[in-house]
Amino acid sequence: MIIALPRKQLPRTLSVAALLPTSPPSPAFPPFSGYRASLLETMNIGYLYISLGFVYIVPGLICFFVLTQPPLVNHSCFKIMSFISLLDIANIVACCFLAGFYSITQATFETTPSMLTVGAVTLALWVSYCALNIVLAINRLLNFFSKSLEAAFFKNHRVYLWLFVAAVAGVQMLVPVDGQLFYHYDSSIGGWRFELRPLGTVNYRHMVINITTFAILFSLYSVIIYFICKKTPDNPTQSMAAMQLAAICGFAMGADIFCIVVQNIERPSIALCHMANMSWQLAHGGTGYVCLFMNRSIRNSARNLFKRHCPFFKWKKPKPPSIVITPTQVAPFSVYYVPQSSSVNHK
Numbered sequence: 061m062i063i064a065l066p067r068k069q070l071p072r073t074l075s076v077a078a079l080l081p082t083s084p085p086s087p088a089f090p091p092f093s094g095y096r097a098s099l100l101e102t103m104n105i106g107y108l109y110i111s112l113g114f115v116y117i118v119p120g121l122i123c124f125f126v127l128t129q130p131p132l133v134n135h136s137c138f139k140i141m142s143f144i145s146l147l148d149i150a151n152i153v154a155c156c157f158l159a160g161f162y163s164i165t166q167a168t169f170e171t172t173p174s175m176l177t178v179g180a181v182t183l184a185l186w187v188s189y190c191a192l193n194i195v196l197a198i199n200r201l202l203n204f205f206s207k208s209l210e211a212a213f214f215k216n217h218r219v220y221l222w223l224f225v226a227a228v229a230g231v232q233m234l235v236p237v238d239g240q241l242f243y244h245y246d247s248s249i250g251g252w253r254f255e256l257r258p259l260g261t262v263n264y265r266h267m268v269i270n271i272t273t274f275a276i277l278f279s280l281y282s283v284i285i286y287f288i289c290k291k292t293p294d295n296p297t298q299s300m301a302a303m304q305l306a307a308i309c310g311f312a313m314g315a316d317i318f319c320i321v322v323q324n325i326e327r328p329s330i331a332l333c334h335m336a337n338m339s340w341q342l343a344h345g346g347t348g349y350v351c352l353f354m355n356r357s358i359r360n361s362a363r364n365l366f367k368r369h370c371p372f373f374k375w376k377k378p379k380p381p382s383i384v385i386t387p388t389q390v391a392p393f394s395v396y397y398v399p400q401s402s403s404v405n406h407k
Contacts, residue, residue: 099166102166105163105334106161106247107160108160112341113152113156116156116342117153118348119345119348119349120152122352123141123145123348123362124149125365128142132358136199136218137196143223147188147344150185152341152344154181155182155337155340155344156345159252163247166247168247169244175245176243179244184234186340187229187232187269188226188230189230190229191226191230197309201280201283201284237265250330251334252337254266267324270316271316271320274320285306300354304350304354307354311346314343315340315342319340
């Protein structure tokens with residue numbers, strides 16, 4: 061039975077939207093940014109992110125395959141670096157390819173609900189990445205000061221305990237402790253927003269992790285670089301190692317700094333948001349280039365890997381130089397040597 065209400069009791073603005081459940085405000089109108097990017101701007105930034113993804117992921121894949129092959133995989137240091145390379149690849153997919161796709165399609169967490177799951181996993185991978193960088197710094201510090209201490213903490217299967225701790229550090233970010241997880245991509249600012257519900261709740265856990273990572277990495281790598289430069293100032297190999305550590309540490313700390321700044325400024329500019337996301341991309345994509353160009357062991361292993369699996373990389377060995385005897389040269393005695401068994405007729 062249908063009951064008809066009197067006309068005067070119906071609301072004037074009754075619509076279909078009023079009957080639907082309410083949802084959080086769309087990220088197209090971010091609470092901390094007063095600028096809304098146009099469709100052309102978001103598409104351009106999306107294409108830029110995808111292009112950077114191809115630039116960054118190639119050396120990351122090469123490093124991962126090289127580091128998982130013997131003899132490098134037999135060393136604890138390179139085992140840790142292989143897992144870092146794996147996390148680099150996963151983060152490049154999130155902050156380059158998926159971010160670019162979301163920008164081009166103007167996707168939101170309302171139109172693409174899977175974005176919330178991707179954002180949660182992405183932040184967990186970033187925290188594991190930060191933890192592994194700290195583990196690598198501890199490994200290098202122990203290697204520099206005491207080989208026996210490094211073996212005591214990282215030899216054989218002990219290194220996997222450190223990897224497990226780093227994985228746990230990332231997984232704990234999936235547990236909603238201080239609020240409901242609301243990690244999504246915002247195409248209007250060209251970056252991921254790792255926020256909590258209700259809106260306005262400060263994500264102290266994420267902030268503390270970024271600040272702690274920055275402080276620990278800066279302290280450990282400063283000590284390593286200082287002693288390398290002080291004890292072996294004239295050793296080019298050690299100088300190159302110091303530069304490599306400084307570059308990798310600088311990429312990670314740069315991403316931490318931008319993330320801390322964007323999180324704590326009330327209304328960051330759109331350019332600052334783009335720079336924060338690009339610094340995050342550089343932290344994962346730049347590591348592969350640093351390892352290939354500045355680490356001779358990884359570079360030689362990559363060259364050997366290409367020679368084995370890619371025929372067009374099998375360069376021909378150079379031919380030995382040919383000896384040309386000119387009339388002005390004095391010939392060796394053996395050239396004119398006549399065996400004793402030979403007979404010589406004299407007229």
